[in-house]
Amino acid sequence: MVYEATASAPVNIAVIKYWGKRDTKLILPTNSSLSVTLDQDHLRSTTTSRADASFTKDRLWLNGKEEVIKEGGRLHTCIKELRAWRAEEEAKHPNLPKIAALKLHIASYNxxxxxxxxxxxxxxxxxLVASLAALYELPQSRSDLSRIARQGSGSACRSLFGGFVAWREGHAKDGTDSLAEEVAPREHWPELQALICVVSDAKKGTSSTAGMQATVETSPLLQERLRVVPKRMLDISRAIEARDFDEFARITMADSNQFHAVCLDTTPPIFYLNDVSRAIIALVQELNRASEAAGNGLLAAYTFDAGPNAVIYAPAANMPAVIAAVDKYFPQANAFANPFQVEKAPLPAGFDESVVHGGWEKGAVKQLIHTQVGDGPRRLDDAESLLNAEGIPKTLA
Amino acid sequence: MVYEATASAPVNIAVIKYWGKRDTKLILPTNSSLSVTLDQDHLRSTTTSRADASFTKDRLWLNGKEEVIKEGGRLHTCIKELRAWRAEEEAKHPNLPKIAALKLHIASYNxxxxxxxxxxxxxxxxxLVASLAALYELPQSRSDLSRIARQGSGSACRSLFGGFVAWREGHAKDGTDSLAEEVAPREHWPELQALICVVSDAKKGTSSTAGMQATVETSPLLQERLRVVPKRMLDISRAIEARDFDEFARITMADSNQFHAVCLDTTPPIFYLNDVSRAIIALVQELNRASEAAGNGLLAAYTFDAGPNAVIYAPAANMPAVIAAVDKYFPQANAFANPFQVEKAPLPAGFDESVVHGGWEKGAVKQLIHTQVGDGPRRLDDAESLLNAEGIPKTLA
Known part of the structure; x- marks a missing residue:
């Protein structure tokens, strides 16, 4: 009998940003956040977890490279907690196979x-959490599992759901109420798409783990941000409920800007946006201005995480114009994978070329990824296993 | 008899930034600010004002180009108020020549x-204010005159003094207590020097007049900044009093960053810093880190106004290292004017080249201007007059 499960999980991109921990060990955030889950058909992590009596220690490979599972580290914590839940089940149900005590081999691939x-x-x-929960046949809810994922990497908790996902900051000291919840499933607003603009940057950025704590410790403006976010969470949840793209876009862009503002207010200042990022912002602004001037709504919304890459959200109907504009001002070295077979549309009438910073060479935006709102973690067939018969990643065998 | 006066006035660069008006007509700021006056021997505006019975209307030339003095505009307000003070003097002192009623010709040159x-x-x-005050022999104090200059261009009020100058926001509705005061004269800390790095930018920036009001109207974080500034004003005044460069530098850099943070928190976001500005910040940070690691104090402080140019403040003793570093990473197309005959010094021991963003081409920083803390407006000799016998700028005659 092989005890094994394989699962995949999606990327999520926040529209209300997580930046700052009130507890760095438990990974409890200073504010709630909200994200859109992106489609696993395009971007995903896949993990196989196997428990076997022949294994002599827990081992984990990431993209074929073995990683150390540090005692007391984040990975260790996640594995330990899920194993403890399995042990509880085994204690309650004596007929269950005793696999909590077995060592694990885990392979993960992006x-x-x-x-x-x-x-x-x-x-x-x-x-990782989804595959272990499947292996251990845990009865816990996805929100319960999100508390475990949160301790592995804060924003991971939001990838336990599809669609539109809130990570509630919670108030309990032990973090039990700091978990993810679905705000709306993907089916509620399936037209929402995303264009990821991968931006080159020579500069090595500050890691988000270090950066956010520097902001907590030194930015006076963060205090005001913490007062601002609760209303934004409500407002954007209502916008999602109403499928009101204009309101969704306005809040998304304002929150991205505010996140980068508190980074800049940090000592020493943290910069993630570069001149290409600024140019993408100017381009989206002008697309929106021209669209509004023509009596239509906003075309698109930009958001930037802890790096120069832009994610541009737009309804499917607006994407051809967005892609045409990005492709015009940021010429691509290679034709980009176009899963939606989008035909480029003309720029909106009245678009003012003079306000966009042009003249970018090929490679300034080095890749475009077109995707859409997606579902939560998926249990995959055994045929998708990443481990061979000996429990070693197939890619290494 | 020729009624004429020529005066020059200095540039000032704020270390606590002015950004936002609570009254746009009177130019009353949302927060107090503090600046260092730079030396007129290097950077100055010179203005000649003449009153003559032969003139048929008020006229003004800026760098040889005639400007319209718009009724109710800022220039008009300044001239009108100073003329009214002269008229009061003439009413009080019947022996005074009646020049308030005469039309003016004014020439200004940067x-x-x-x-x-x-x-x-x-x-x-x-x-302009200094030359008219001299022409009219006004008894008002420089702080009184600063209230007039403030209505011409907010930060102009700080250029009425040398050394270290505070613009008190004031509380009166009519703006009578919103004026500039000397915090310390240049002689208090004459070692303080400045290196202006003129940075190229293809992008046309948002004007500060429009930008600051957009921030007032849309930035949630500005509210926190307004709570932060009063303590910063006190702290930096004490640092100046104590000639404590470390503290002065820390506050200066934090306030520049915070000003740009509230710009980024504005809708739509305002960006003044570009990749070259960011690289200058990284360079100053590394100079300071290396200096502190060697047991010394901070070497330099950067500050950025509403544009990509950096102003780097440093004590004279540190300037050779600062200039060497800037010149190394931002090669100059032309040898820069070096009024202090500074010999370049080596970079501090332990300076880590890998954290500086190198590879900039000539022209990324297109000019360096090395100057120092300076004095307030100067009355100049008649020989310095910018007007010819007919009252027309000499450069046009």
């Missing part, structure tokens, strides 16, 4: 290159 | 190119 600069820790930790 | 991107409105308005 289908997007690390070089793309997309945070892989959220999808990776979510896939 | 000795620095507009292309340098240095705000010329502060020094220009201060020179």
């Amino acid at each position: 289908n997007f290159p690390t070089a793309a600069g997309l945070a892989s820790s959220a999808s990776g930790l979510a896939a | 000795n620095f190119p507009t292309a340098a991107g240095l705000a010329s409105s502060a020094s220009g308005l201060a020179a």
Whole structure:
């Protein structure tokens, strides 16, 4: 009998940003956040977990490279807690196979290159938790599992759900109420799409773990942000409920800007946006201005995480114009994968070329990824297992 | 008899930034600010004002180009108020020549190119006020005159003094207590020098007049900044009093960062810093880190106004290292004017080249201007007059 499960989990991109911990060990945030889950058909982490009596210690491979599971570290904590839940089940149900005591081999793989600069820790930790929960046949809810994922990597908790997901900051000291909840499933607003613009940056950025605590410790403006976020959470939840893209876009852009503002108010200041990022912002602004001037709503919304990459959200109907504009001002070295077979549309009438910062060479935006709102973690067939018969990643065998 | 006076006035660069008006007509700020006056021997505006019975209307030339004095505009307000004070004097002292009723010709000239991107409105308005006050032999104090200059261009009020200057926000509705005061004269801390790094930027920036009101109207974080500034004003005043460069530098950099943070928190966001500005910040940070690691104090402090140009403050003893570092990473197309005959010094021991963003081409920093703390407006000799016998700028004659 092989005790094994394989699961995949999605990337999520926040529209209300998480930046700052009130408890760095439990990973409790200073404010609630909200994200859109992106489609696993395009971007995903896949993890296989196997328990076997022949294994002599817990081992984990990430993209084929073995990682150390540090005692007391984040990975260790996640594995330990899920194993403890399995042990509880085994104690309650004596007929269950005794697999909590067995050592684990875990292999995880991201289908997007690390070089793309997309945070892989959220999808990776979510896939780990989902595969272990499946292996252990845990009865806990996804919100319960999100508390475990949160301790692996804060924003990973949001990748336990599809659609639109809130991470409630919670108030309990032990973090039991700091978990993810679905605000709306993908089916509620399936037209929402995302265009990821992968931006080159020579500069090595500040890690988000270090950066957010520097902000907590030194930014006076963060205090005001913490007063601002609760209303934004309500407002954007209502906008999602109403599928009101204008309101969704306004809040998304304002919150991205405010997140980068508190980074800049940090000592020493943290910069994630570069001149290409600024140019993408100017381009989206002008698309929106021209669209509004023509009596229509906003075309698109930008958001930036802890790096120069832009994620542009737009309804499917607006994407052809967005892609045409991005492709015009940021010429691509290679034709981009176009899963939706989008035909480029003309720029909106009245679009003012003079306000966009042009003249970018090929490679300033080095890759475009077009995707859409997606579902939560998926249990995959055994055929998708990443481990061979000996429990070693197939890619290494 | 020729009724004429010529005066020059200095540029000032704020270390606690002015950004936001609570009254746009009277130019009353949302917070107090504090600046260092730079030396007129290097950067100055010069203005000649003449009153003559042969003139048929008030006229003004700026750098040889005639400007319209708009009824109710800022220039008009300044001239009207100073003329009214002269009229009061003439009413009190019947022996005084009756020149308040005469039309004026005014010529103003900046000795620095507009292309340098240095705000010329502060020094220009201060020179205008100083020359008219001299022409009219007004008894008012410099703080009184600063209230007039403030209505011409907010930060101009700070150019009425040398050394270290506070612009008190005031509380009166009519603005009578919103004026500039000397915090310390240049002689108190004459070692303080400044290196202006003129940075190229393809992007046309948002004007500060429009930008600051957009921030007042849309930035949630500005509210916290307004709570933060009063303590910063006290702290930096004490640092100046104590000639404590470390404390002065820390507050200066934090306030520059915070000003740009509230710009970024504005909708739509305002960006003044570009990748070259960021690289200068990284360079100053590394100079300071290396200096502190070697057991010394901070070497330098950066500050950025509403544009990509850096002003780097440092004590004279540190300037050779600062200039060597800037010149190394931002090679100059032309040897820069070096009024202090500074010999370049080596970079501090332990300076880590890997954290500085190198590879900049000549022209990324297109000009360096090395100057120091300076004095307030100067009355100049008649020989310095900018007007010819007919009352027309000599440069046009």
